[in-house]
Amino acid sequence: MEELALLFPNLTLGFSTAVSPANLFYCFAGVFVGTLIGVLPGIGPLAAIAMLLPLTFNLPPVGALIMLAGIYYGAQYAGSTTAILVKLPRESASVVTCMDGYEMAKKGRAGPALAVAALGSFFAGTVGVVLIALFGPPIAELALKFGSAEYFSLVVMGLIASAVLAHGSLIKALGMILLGLLFGIVGTDVNSGMSRFAFGVTGLTDGISFVVIAMGLFGFAEIVSNLERGGAKRDLLFGRIKHLWPTLDDFRRSWKPAIRGTAIGAFFGTLPGAGPTIAAFSSYALEKKVAKDPSRFGSGAIEGVAGPESANNAAAQCAFIPTLTLGIAGSGTMALMLGALTIQGIAPGLQVMTQRPELFWGLIASMWIGNGMLVLLNLPLIGLWVKLLTVPYRMLFPAIMMFMAIGVYSVNNQSLDIYITLMFGVLGYVFVKLKCEPAPLILAFVLGPLMEENLRRALLISRGDPTVFMTRPISAGFLVATLALLLIMVVPAVRKKRQEALEDQPHDTTA
């Protein structure tokens, strides 16, 4: 309660710092640059922040942090735009947005999809800011309780949940998960440092990059199958645009998923590593599970955009909690933010809140303002983006191909990645033909290495005793939840069969 009493003066201090003209400018500059790099291929947020870091040496610390943070969440925010418009996920969390967002775009509903993504993100960002202000330190303490055993069990739960993502054959989904796990094995063995399945190619010793797989299976495969359907000739691949803005029905469907997604995102965001990705996937799985008609998912359900986008953004905001309060970086970008703090002569940690309160609270208040700016910046852009889709496909697809190639190359500056993308593009086309969903494969590809790393580390620390996964309470909790998930998946199928046999009451899917 002490925190609650302090919150008001703290936020007042924060806002009075953040609304100074200079800081408002830094905030705007940050989210503007973030939006640009989120939409354009070439440099990701990590590289952009690294390049702009020296520029911030001469700024006051608050201004520098506000700008760098703006780039980070601005890019996160804009990442969904390319996912929805042209099925190009720039980061793993956007893969989920592709599934229903792009389908909506194809049906001429790109506008509502983009608007709901923007508003859901804003809502999630607002909640995230309040959460950081209220519970930052205790949440960070909780994140510290996560050891390898907990991560392993969490990832297992995520993998099982990913089977829900597939709309269609469960067997095919499981097959795709296995394939994803196999692709994830390529790289370097964490414990021994040996390279595996790299075939002597140095470029493969770090594994296949996520962008390569995602661009290949989604972006490239989509282009090939569009061309096959005569997209180039027909010119209008995308449906006639009915609404630029979401309808009342869209809002009615979206607000609950946005709230649930925010809660999920806030939880996973504080965990280092795959926070936003697991959050987005979990939110999608949940929405599909609670939906009255799950079959709409994968063919343009707005809930499938609202939930994951909120989750993704809440997670991105909450990733600041361990960074600011404990000085622990969960991702490369957060490590850079820590570096920026250090170079400014500030040691991150709880003492920042007491010694430099204007810095801590100013940053938090600026994040809220920045989120508002993003909405103002992105809503007018929606009209422009939607116009883009009316460009004839024969002109659009070479542009997408070029953007993809630049984006893939710039991750590691190696051309090998472009060839591997091509291979995955061909594979993705085969999957389209076989009606196999690539999303579970990608999730497994992201989570597989995490699962392996943490499984082996947990067993290394327990000296080979597998009971650690059950004796540690948080880990056991995740495993129980996994079991429950499995039951939820299996039971309706069984009940459905029985109902078909008895034919006594209408089909009930509210489970």
Add this chain to the structure above:
Amino acid sequence: MHIERHVRHLAAGLVLAAAAAGFAHAQEKASAYPGKSVRWVVPFPPGASNDIIARLIGQKLSEAWGQPFVVDNRPGAGGTVGAETVARAAPDGYTLIVSNPGPSINNVLMRKKPSYLITDFSPVVFIGYAPLIIVAHPGFPPRNARELVEYAKINPGRVNWGSSGTGSSLHIGLALFQSATGVSVVHVPYKGAAPALSDVVGGQINLMYTTSVTGEAQIKAGRVKVLAVADEKRQPVLPDVPTLAELGIKGAEAKVWFGMSAPAKTPRPIIDKLNREVNKALGTADVRQRLDALGLVVGGGTPEQFNAFIKNESERLAKLIKIGAVQVE
């Protein structure tokens, strides 16, 4: 006979003249250097210490010579990808690398078939180093490195010691410590120092080597305690923490270091020119201040000194490999 001798003289003269011309040419090339933009390869992603150092000093060199020093991030395989590129680049001074233990020594010695050799590079200048410090969870009983040795001897195989990965500088530091003290601990590799540190803070593992900058926030907050500094002298930021030698542990000093290297056979005048200018940059107040903020002891010195340093460090690792303290892939 006469003619033959004449020819021989002539040939010798020609060789001499050519050599002189070559020398003059090299001199001339050095005075014209850099005549175009210089690519400085950072074999790690943007934001790593290597990257920050290259951008900091690269900017000074660009200002001094009016030619851009372009930082080129070539991450991958712990720095091997970038080092390979530079090892095969033309030795004309227009491709340089930020050398540091991983790509310059560890990755070469710890592979059965390395794709390049330590001698594929000409050391230019030592930029600086960060001494390693041992940090432990506050609940871990030993209070310093001497007590740690006793504790590890009573509890063989019970201590969990994290690192930023197999073959990383933090892992080599651990191997040096083990071979100097004869204790046996369990090495728990992570993908980077940050997740390992997070597990030390959370008590999932007992301790690890890290640099003072990485550990600073946790040390100040009392979330980890420092058991020793693995350097010849104490650290200004940790005046109360004894060095390993003070605690009676000899020969286990370990550091993460940074320098500039060029492909082997790069003309000596160019190397000297670069060396002079980097030394000058290292002397400026703002560079010193930034490097200090990164926890670096600022280096400098001649190419020979840097070469001798690399040789010494690689011999220490070679010894560790020979006694089996670290495994070769």
